[in-house]
Amino acid sequence: MSETQVPWKQTMPTAQFSLMRDILAAPSPVGLEAAMTYGVLKPQFERFAPDGWHLHQFKGNAGVVLDTHPGRDDMFKLMLIGHADKIRMQVRSIGDDGKIWINTDSFLPTVLIGHEVKLFSEDPKQHGQYRCLEGGTVEALGAIHFSDPAMRTGDKGLKKEQIYLDLQIHGENKKQQVENLGVRPGDSIIFDRPIRAGFSPDTFYGAYLDNGLGCFVTAEIARLIAEAGGTEQVRVMFAIASYEEIGRFGSRVLAGELKPDALIGVDVNHDYVAAPGIGDKRMQPLEMGKGFTMSVGSIASEQLNRVIAQAAGEHDIPLQRDIVGVDTGTDGMAGVLASVDCAATSIGFPIRNMHTISETGNTQDVLAAIHALTYTIQALDKIPNLEREFLDNHPRLDNATPLAHQGSDKPEGEKS
Template sequence: MNNLCHFDFLKQLVETPSPSGFEQPVQRLIRQQLEPLADTIETDIMGNLIALLKGTGGPTVMLAGHCDEIGFMVQFVDDKGFIYFGAIGGVDPHLSPGQRVAIHTDQGDIAGVIGKKAIHLIDSKDRDTVINLKKQYIDIGCTSREEVERLVSIGDPVTFAVGLQPLQGRRVTARAFDDKMGAFVVTEVLKQVKNNGGMAADLYSVSTVQEEVGLRGGITSSYGVNPDIGIVVEVTHATDCPDVEHNGIGRVELGKGPVIARGANVNPMLFRLLVETAKAENIPVQIIGVPRATGTDANVMQLSRGGVATALLGIPLRYMHTPVETLDLNDLESAIRLLTASLTRIHHHTSFVPV
């Protein structure tokens, strides 16, 4: 990022563990960023972090990005000290064998590896077979169940043990850009609006929880905030790498700007506002068509109470739900600029009723 402290904050976010249901460490980090700026900040019973910047009597706007990530959970320890686990969210069982992991316990992180039989010992007919997740196990170097149980508890969350790594240019890779990157963007937008002197609308910046297991925090936070207008910031599949087809998604490229979704899940007036703002501010954007409900917090936000004028802003991401998710920092900066500029165009009289 242009500002080193912004990049450091992003790095802290993605490297702080927060599997669905265990988001407290990353929420504390976001609270530290927003507490000096927000008029009010609270954590609801689900764990959503809700910061409010009061406006001058305009409508209520909610920005949302979910802070939870996929991961694993300790479920069973055998007598030899091998730990069996289940998935938190959509984990691809192709990826996990042979990976380093961290088990997040009350006493601190415990390093481990997900075991993988050497290729020399696998029959040739079985070498392309995916190992069922229930048969995979974590080895932390212990030799007995008793030794493991002194360190690890049933229900402890687990994440891949990788952090943020710069690639070439402005591209970076990490686990959990989905969607801590979205929580980062909505946090930075509130900072920008505050630094710019505020806005007409009441602005809620919400870091939601448990999206990866059913949009759960998005449901409760949307109901609690009861916004007139809502914008969700999420990742979206980049199609500019060899093994992803454009058909069914569209042309989505890293570094070409954030992606504005268009379709039934998106209010057409709010879509128009984002597109017109991007054009006026010379901010690059990409557009995709989504002919059905999206699998994001925008889906439940739109349907909350009597309905919310909702938009979905995506950040192009390669290799989603892997330990090597990859994005371009330029797209993050463009998303922050676009949202900040768009919010200043929402006034007391602005209507989002489709006509």
């Protein structure tokens, strides 16, 4: 295979990067995911979906599923799931001095200070209509001069209850000024940070790679499958879920409603090599720029992993094994949590600084995931009887063969 035929070794094309950035930029805090699912992904699906494919929508959440063979429950059903929800902050109360006290959700309080945000407030005169307030910053103490000595040295940290949004309010009736804007307890707040190309080649950074990236990958796989003519034996369901960050509730609904036979969660992962302060924990050295990751462990289907690994290996797509135990930590658990009988696993891409304003990824890892899963779907489509394949071929350790010492020679070409 020539170098030009391996996109995961190339720089991501500008148009594809722009689509990724548009998906990541959609303001979709938990519970308000429709900006991404309906505003960006639904139109994208409709642009390339062949006649006969169907977009499922749901009443209780803004999840969507693009289905290659709607109604064909006689076919083997494979579901890929990314999640559109972003962790958010929200208004807790408004002080007499104009400070907007906020809940920090899944952020460390220390990563919030000084950053610009957007606050989304429902118009009290037009229910269902939202306004966007820009220009505020997240604060806690206001100045180092007002902190105690232990906080200055780092011996004492910030508490989440200290975090507030500063709108630079001054003058008379400060609280009323905020209330006149329509700001109310419960309003959503997200970072105001665009995605930018990184300093190193093929890198990018910004807020909320978790998990617009999984949605982008899922959508791009759907496009490639559509362009290749679809599938004949596998009914593929490209799912974009909600509520992952608060318990993976959305993907449980999608799996429970559509009952896939196999399920792959698509989500970000950690770059453990670059993570500060965890070297002594001896984590698996997942690293940005070294390929996509695949969950391996007691909850992941070895049968499904076998097909993914073989597809990646046949096309020389770099794969990193991610060690999990009873939980993948992703929507890959949807089938288990929804009590659906399906083979499940999770794939991802290592990023740095997860749940911060400067999450960092590598486009080649993302492209590796897109093409590895596209080849996986095509490989599954070639298996004569997938139903029996997954029913009858669970790994049998009683059939394991003896293994003896293999010597000390390294594989040819491997560096010392």
